[in-house]
Amino acid sequence: MITIKDLEVTVEEKVLLNELNLDIKAGEVHALMGPNGAGKSTLAKVIAGHPSLKVTNGSMEFDGKDLLKLKVHERACEGIFLSFQHPLEIEGVKTNTFLKTALNSKRVYNKQEPLSAVEFVKNLKRSADAVGIEHEMLNRALNSGFSGGEKKKNEILQMVMLKPKLIILDEIDSGLDIDALKDLSEQLRKLRTKENAFLIISHYKDLFEHFSPDFVHIIKNGTIVKDGSYELAQNVFEEGFSDDSND
Amino acid sequence: MTLMIDKTSTEPFILGSESSYKITVNSNVEIDLICVHDKDLDLVLEIGDGAVVNYYEIFKEHNNRWLESTKEINVGNGAKLLVFELFGGYEKYENRIVQSSNSSVEVLQLCELKNEDEAKSIGKFIVDGENCKFNQISRFLLHDSSNGFLESIAVANRGAHNAQISQAHNTLLIGENSNMRVHSAPQMKIFHDELKAKHSSTVGSLDDEALFYMQSRAISKEKAQQMLQDAFRLELIERIESQEFRKMLL
Numbered sequence: 001m002i003t004i005k006d007l008e009v010t011v012e013e014k015v016l017l018n019e020l021n022l023d024i025k026a027g028e029v030h031a032l033m034g035p036n037g038a039g040k041s042t043l044a045k046v047i048a049g050h051p052s053l054k055v056t057n058g059s060m061e062f063d064g065k066d067l068l069k070l071k072v073h074e075r076a077c078e079g080i081f082l083s084f085q086h087p088l089e090i091e092g093v094k095t096n097t098f099l100k101t102a103l104n105s106k107r108v109y110n111k112q113e114p115l116s117a118v119e120f121v122k123n124l125k126r127s128a129d130a131v132g133i134e135h136e137m138l139n140r141a142l143n144s145g146f147s148g149g150e151k152k153k154n155e156i157l158q159m160v161m162l163k164p165k166l167i168i169l170d171e172i173d174s175g176l177d178i179d180a181l182k183d184l185s186e187q188l189r190k191l192r193t194k195e196n197a198f199l200i201i202s203h204y205k206d207l208f209e210h211f212s213p214d215f216v217h218i219i220k221n222g223t224i225v226k227d228g229s230y231e232l233a234q235n236v237f238e239e240g241f242s243d244d245s246n247d
Numbered sequence: 248m249t250l251m252i253d254k255t256s257t258e259p260f261i262l263g264s265e266s267s268y269k270i271t272v273n274s275n276v277e278i279d280l281i282c283v284h285d286k287d288l289d290l291v292l293e294i295g296d297g298a299v300v301n302y303y304e305i306f307k308e309h310n311n312r313w314l315e316s317t318k319e320i321n322v323g324n325g326a327k328l329l330v331f332e333l334f335g336g337y338e339k340y341e342n343r344i345v346q347s348s349n350s351s352v353e354v355l356q357l358c359e360l361k362n363e364d365e366a367k368s369i370g371k372f373i374v375d376g377e378n379c380k381f382n383q384i385s386r387f388l389l390h391d392s393s394n395g396f397l398e399s400i401a402v403a404n405r406g407a408h409n410a411q412i413s414q415a416h417n418t419l420l421i422g423e424n425s426n427m428r429v430h431s432a433p434q435m436k437i438f439h440d441e442l443k444a445k446h447s448s449t450v451g452s453l454d455d456e457a458l459f460y461m462q463s464r465a466i467s468k469e470k471a472q473q474m475l476q477d478a479f480r481l482e483l484i485e486r487i488e489s490q491e492f493r494k495m496l497l
Contacts, residue, residue: 071462073462073466073467076463084460087460090478093474093475093477093478098464102464105466109465158464
């Protein structure tokens with residue numbers, strides 16, 4: 001699915017990621033852990049194509065395509081989805097209009113017919129029901145006035161509708177209470193298939209316990225210093241990011 | 248032309264064929280006034296107590312010839328007035344509105360300028376009675392090397408007890424290598440202690456993070472930019488209740 005080799009990323013001549021390697025295959029769940037400022041969100045953003053991040057070395061391939069040659073929206077059309085830690089509030093753009101534009105952009109890119117208004121509304125309502133979003137919210141400006149939990153649910157609604165192949169969750173669990181986190185984890189688990197993959201970034205074990213990642217990577221100073229199974233995450237939760245765990 | 252409107256009507260009064268109007272709307276009358284014109288306009292509007300007036304104005308195409316709209320409006324006790332002005336290049340609006348007690352006035356302006364277009368809006372809004380509400384939202388979208396001038400002053404006189412006054416000037420600069428200019432100055436003169444008043448002026452380009460968010464959901468940059476510009480307009484456009492005026496805009 002995605003293969004990242006010797007990735008180096010800079011912003012204003014400051015190196016943020018260096019010699020970073022990562023390989024994620026369909027059906028896998030990967031967890032990315034690391035102290036603040038280690039490069040977790042930078043990696044998430046650079047995969048999605050954030051324009052402020054400059055790839056100065058290395059490569060990223062997604063399903064055989066050179067990601068570095070694709071624009072942000074083309075990466076999304078290919079199946080990459082970055083869930084934001086703080087989804088943006090966009091006044092004046094209604095949630096349903098945003099979703100229809102997004103879904104039909106992706107369909108057209110993939111040489112599918114755009115959905116008619118009727119087909120789209122059916123799809124939207126079905127998806128909203130599955131995620132537990134009130135239909136009234138779909139008429140409101142995107143994420144505007146939504147609670148933290150509602151914003152995260154809205155992110156999941158977008159995943160349900162866009163059906164991405166690689167889902168990157170950048171601290172999607174931040175700011176959620178226990179019940180909201182449990183609900184969110186359930187929704188995310190339903191999205192898991194053999195055809196898609198997850199890269200989960202989190203500081204907290206709750207999401208990992210709900211999701212049981214297949215692989216865990218520790219990132220420090222912009223590079224992955226240790227790979228392992230779920231046990232590695234459990235060690236980190238007990239001992240922190242000590243030098244021992246990075247050997 | 249002198250007009251007296253003494254009956255409520257669901258049909259709007261269409262103005263614009265003359266260059267000068269003196270209109271009186273009698274007490275408790277509810278009416279929409281729509282002014283579409285291609286020459287200078289001079290309007291004096293007297294709104295009676297308890298009347299409700301929605302006034303919409305737009306210039307027709309005038310080939311970059313400077314045109315001016317000058318309005319002097321007196322709003323009676325308990326009356327409500329909405330002024331909606333949609334304008335473009337080489338147009339100047341000069342408004343003076345005086346409010347009596349318990350009245351409510353909303354001034355909404357939407358202006359879009361391209362190339363080397365210029366436009367000016369100058370307003371003086373006087374709250375002269377108690378329990379008045381005044382709200383101004385003026386939005387400019389500037390492209391290329393256009394030049395917007397937006398200056399308004401809200402005056403709360405000594406009798407403006409318990410007034411609620413709000414002024415917002417928002418300017419959106421479109422384009423990465425452009426050379427647009429804007430003068431935005433919302434001002435207040437307050438001569439009474441017990442009222443609520445706020446004013447703001449924002450000037451900025453499209454939010455890069457919002458653009459990235461939208462692109463990360465499969466929407467092209469160009470489409471995302473268009474959607475954000477539309478959103479900036481839409482918040483005001485949605486306030487147009489007159490179906491007749493909406494049809495004219497289409």
